[in-house]
Amino acid sequence: MILVRDAAQGIEVLLMQRGMDAAVGGGAYVFPGGVLDSTDQDEYLATRCVGITDAAASRLFNLESGGLAYWIAAIRECFEEAGLLLAYDENDDLLALDDTDTGSRFADLRKQLNAGEMLLAEMCRTHHLRLATDRLAYFNHWITGAGRPRRYDTRFFIAVAPQAQSPSHDDGETVSNIWIRPAEALARYRDGEIELIFPTFKSLEVLAGFNDTSAMMDFARTPRPFPSMSSRARAGRDGRHLLFPGDFAYAEVGKLDPEGKGTVAYEILPGVVAKLSDKVRRITAPNPGVMTGPGTNTYLLGAGDEIAVIDPGPADDAHVQVLLEEAKGHIRWIFVTHTHMDHSPAAEFLRQKTGAQLLGLPSPRDARYDQSFRPDRVLAHGERISVAGCTLRVIHTPGHAPNHLCYLLEDERLLFTGDHIMQGSTVVISPPHGDMAAYFASLRLLQQEDIAYLAPGHGFLMDKPQEMVERLLLHRLERENKVLNALRDLGPATLEGLLPSVYKDVPTRMHPVAIRSLHAHLIKLKAEGRATERDGHWSR
Numbered sequence: 001m002i003l004v005r006d007a008a009q010g011i012e013v014l015l016m017q018r019g020m021d022a023a024v025g026g027g028a029y030v031f032p033g034g035v036l037d038s039t040d041q042d043e044y045l046a047t048r049c050v051g052i053t054d055a056a057a058s059r060l061f062n063l064e065s066g067g068l069a070y071w072i073a074a075i076r077e078c079f080e081e082a083g084l085l086l087a088y089d090e091n092d093d094l095l096a097l098d099d100t101d102t103g104s105r106f107a108d109l110r111k112q113l114n115a116g117e118m119l120l121a122e123m124c125r126t127h128h129l130r131l132a133t134d135r136l137a138y139f140n141h142w143i144t145g146a147g148r149p150r151r152y153d154t155r156f157f158i159a160v161a162p163q164a165q166s167p168s169h170d171d172g173e174t175v176s177n178i179w180i181r182p183a184e185a186l187a188r189y190r191d192g193e194i195e196l197i198f199p200t201f202k203s204l205e206v207l208a209g210f211n212d213t214s215a216m217m218d219f220a221r222t223p224r225p226f227p228s229m230s231s232r233a234r235a236g237r238d239g240r241h242l243l244f245p246g247d248f249a250y251a252e253v254g255k256l257d258p259e260g261k262g263t264v265a266y267e268i269l270p271g272v273v274a275k276l277s278d279k280v281r282r283i284t285a286p287n288p289g290v291m292t293g294p295g296t297n298t299y300l301l302g303a304g305d306e307i308a309v310i311d312p313g314p315a316d317d318a319h320v321q322v323l324l325e326e327a328k329g330h331i332r333w334i335f336v337t338h339t340h341m342d343h344s345p346a347a348e349f350l351r352q353k354t355g356a357q358l359l360g361l362p363s364p365r366d367a368r369y370d371q372s373f374r375p376d377r378v379l380a381h382g383e384r385i386s387v388a389g390c391t392l393r394v395i396h397t398p399g400h401a402p403n404h405l406c407y408l409l410e411d412e413r414l415l416f417t418g419d420h421i422m423q424g425s426t427v428v429i430s431p432p433h434g435d436m437a438a439y440f441a442s443l444r445l446l447q448q449e450d451i452a453y454l455a456p457g458h459g460f461l462m463d464k465p466q467e468m469v470e471r472l473l474l475h476r477l478e479r480e481n482k483v484l485n486a487l488r489d490l491g492p493a494t495l496e497g498l499l500p501s502v503y504k505d506v507p508t509r510m511h512p513v514a515i516r517s518l519h520a521h522l523i524k525l526k527a528e529g530r531a532t533e534r535d536g537h538w539s540r
């Protein structure tokens with residue numbers, strides 16, 4: 001149970017420190033809580049729950065029945081562990097324990113409950129209590145990842161702590177308690193001052209985004225999907241670790257290592273082959289950077305003596321060498337998504353060594369595009385090509401570059417996105433060849449496709465492609481709104497004049513890149529009749 005309260009500097013949350021000898025997370029600061037007890041499933045107690053029925057609770061958890069027991073357990077555990085009882089008294093007021101008599105009476109009851117000498121149902125009956133289940137909101141669900149030795153399956157609730165009560169630890173399972181701002185708890189964890197387990201850490205990250213409990217509870221009560229949060233084991237240079245939703249490698253590790261053996265790498269290293277399926281391998285070029293993430297991904301399709309390459313990468317001898325070795329010289333087709341210098345220049349090198357056919361769209365005449373790339377076959381939107389035992393469908397996706405193509409591997413519903421969608425960074429739309437209106441249209445085009453995974457030009461495999469596309473569109477629309485607001489407040493203004501206001505949230509070192517995207521937004525707005533330009537000054 002996550003208990004929050006309003007304090008002078010924002011939300012505070014109650015954390016209890018576990019005893020050092022606890023089975024899991026000894027010494028760690030956790031939310032009060034515990035294990036579902038058979039006595040939580042009680043018909044009488046169910047009638048004492050305010051504002052929720054077992055049917056409604058079960059529906060939320062996708063259970064046939066018995067969901068309400070979780071609400072009851074949360075309230076019971078919170079009382080047993082933290083001494084806070086979310087209940088209404090006989091006058092339907094939230095229980096107050098701040099007068100000495102009532103306080104000590106309930107302290108006794110808590111002891112009896114903890115000792116198993118009394119049940120919650122009995123306590124409610126004799127003291128005319130009703131459980132304040134209406135004050136709880138379901139928060140999230142954590143399951144230990146497959147392959148972990150100790151499994152847990154935990155549902156988190158959140159509630160505003162009752163005002164006329166103070167928490168106290170029980171000196172058994174928990175040895176201390178603190179009210180702390182979520183951001184401060186996270187900072188103290190990073191500084192190594194306190195121990196947190198991951199579900200606590202991840203929940204605090206969410207809490208840190210809210211300034212007061214009413215906004216927090218509004219969010220918590222908003223109907224939303226409750227994906228089960230589960231960790232995934234991963235492998236890397238510094239041993240095995242856990243991955244969580246939001247980590248870049250999460251989807252890929254889940255796909256390639258469903259049983260959680262911890263055999264899949266969580267890092268992308270240049271020249272190291274990652275086998276993504278029977279037909280698809282990924283080799284990343286040694287060109288990591290701000291714009292290229294871990295480096296440019298080259299994909300090899302097929303096996304044996306018929307190999308196709310997607311995005312051979314930059315003109316880098318070592319990378320070309322690795323590709324030739326991995327394909328054992330059997331490269332017959334080279335596709336490129338677009339001809340930026342980090343994606344296509346190796347094509348010509350590989351063609352000379354293997355005689356492979358080059359496929360894609362020609363470069364615009366611009367030094368930022370690879371002028372050495374001359375396709376043997378110019379591809380058309382919608383065409384299907386069968387190569388290396390795979391069927392690829394060509395999807396023209398201008399925006400980032402006018403000659404940008406995505407390739408859908410139909411057999412696996414895997415989309416090679418090039419730079420149309422990148423992992424972890426916003427795609428640069430740089431005029432004159434970058435085109436924001438086209439970029440929007442190209443994202444919307446993908447909304448009509450049935451895709452399972454995205455294989456980006458930079459980064460790991462990503463799942464839930466439609467959520468990603470939706471997020472990208474929203475992000476661009478938000479930015480467009482900021483541009484319109486800045487035009488209203490500051491216009492007529494130059495790009496430089498608008499930039500700080502539109503890209504407040506972007507670090508200034510990225511501003512030289514951001515100014516190009518700003519320009520792209522303005523050109524789109526101008527074409528739509530929503531902005532005008534005179535002598536480099538923009539207005540609405």
Ligand SMILES: [Zn+2]
Binds near residue numbers: 338340400401
């Ligand atoms: Zn690019």
